[in-house]
Amino acid sequence: ETGVTQSPTHLIKTRGQQVTLRCSSQSGHNTVSWYQQALGQGPQFIFQYYREEENGRGNFPPRFSGLQFPNYSSELNVNALELDDSALYLCASSLTLGTLAADIEKLFFGSGTQLSVL
Amino acid sequence: GDSVTQMEGPVTLSEEAFLTINCTYTATGYPSLFWYVQYPGEGLQLLLKATKADDKGSNKGFEATYRKETTSFHLEKGSVQVSDSAVYFCALSAVYNFNKFYFGSGTKLNVKP
Numbered sequence: 001e002t003g004v005t006q007s008p009t010h011l012i013k014t015r016g017q018q019v020t021l022r023c024s025s026q027s028g029h030n031t032v033s034w035y036q037q038a039l040g041q042g043p044q045f046i047f048q049y050y051r052e053e054e055n056g057r058g059n060f061p062p063r064f065s066g067l068q069f070p071n072y073s074s075e076l077n078v079n080a081l082e083l084d085d086s087a088l089y090l091c092a093s094s095l096t097l098g099t100l101a102a103d104i105e106k107l108f109f110g111s112g113t114q115l116s117v118l
Numbered sequence: 119g120d121s122v123t124q125m126e127g128p129v130t131l132s133e134e135a136f137l138t139i140n141c142t143y144t145a146t147g148y149p150s151l152f153w154y155v156q157y158p159g160e161g162l163q164l165l166l167k168a169t170k171a172d173d174k175g176s177n178k179g180f181e182a183t184y185r186k187e188t189t190s191f192h193l194e195k196g197s198v199q200v201s202d203s204a205v206y207f208c209a210l211s212a213v214y215n216f217n218k219f220y221f222g223s224g225t226k227l228n229v230k231p
Contacts, residue, residue: 004161033218042122042207042221043162056218090161092219107219109161 004093004110012116021076021113025093032074037088050096081117088112120145124208124222132230139193139225141208149210151191156205203229
């Protein structure tokens with residue numbers, strides 16, 4: 001078990017609604033990344049937060065947004081949900097040391113939130 | 119851009135058989151390479167990694183060697199067990215952002231007793 005917790009574990013929404021997913025990072029970690037894993041696919045990088053600011057973004061539209069809080073926990077918000085947003089959303093926490101590359105062993109994933117959009 | 123391609127599954131083997139799951143990558147510079155495993159209902163767990171050319175990552179009997187000349191990082195195990203049944207993902211971390219990972223589409227392994 002990694003110590004990264006995500007909530008809720010499952011969620012059902014309808015098209016057009018908004019959703020907020022939450023992630024508590026591993027103790028001692030200061031960076032949170034979010035990934036979208038569609039059924040039968042590998043995770044796709046959404047964005048990363050470090051020091052409460054977005055620090056890199058994948059090919060996702062602006063309706064995907066996030067927050068990181070002073071305790072390093074994070075939220076992923078998705079507005080105007082579409083059917084294709086149905087996926088497993090994974091949070092991963094890690095440690096970034098200033099401008100140096102993080103210890104890349106220390107990327108821990110949560111179990112994910114399964115989002116279904118009807 | 120950076121990407122990872124791995125063999126499609128599912129792969130079905132009998133217990134104690136030899137396993138190879140192919141993975142090739144495209145990347146700028148020299149990325150770090152990983153294999154992750156995902157058991158049903160769980161998140162991804164790091165299986166092994168290699169950070170430079172010719173490095174061999176190993177863990178729990180699994181091995182993979184970082185081959186720069188063939189841009190490959192194939193996963194191997196000499197004798198699989200039923201408990202190895204899972205989905206395996208090859209991944210790379212971008213040189214310019216070590217915390218951003220690119221994953222392959224995953225290979226499901228089924229091991230029969």
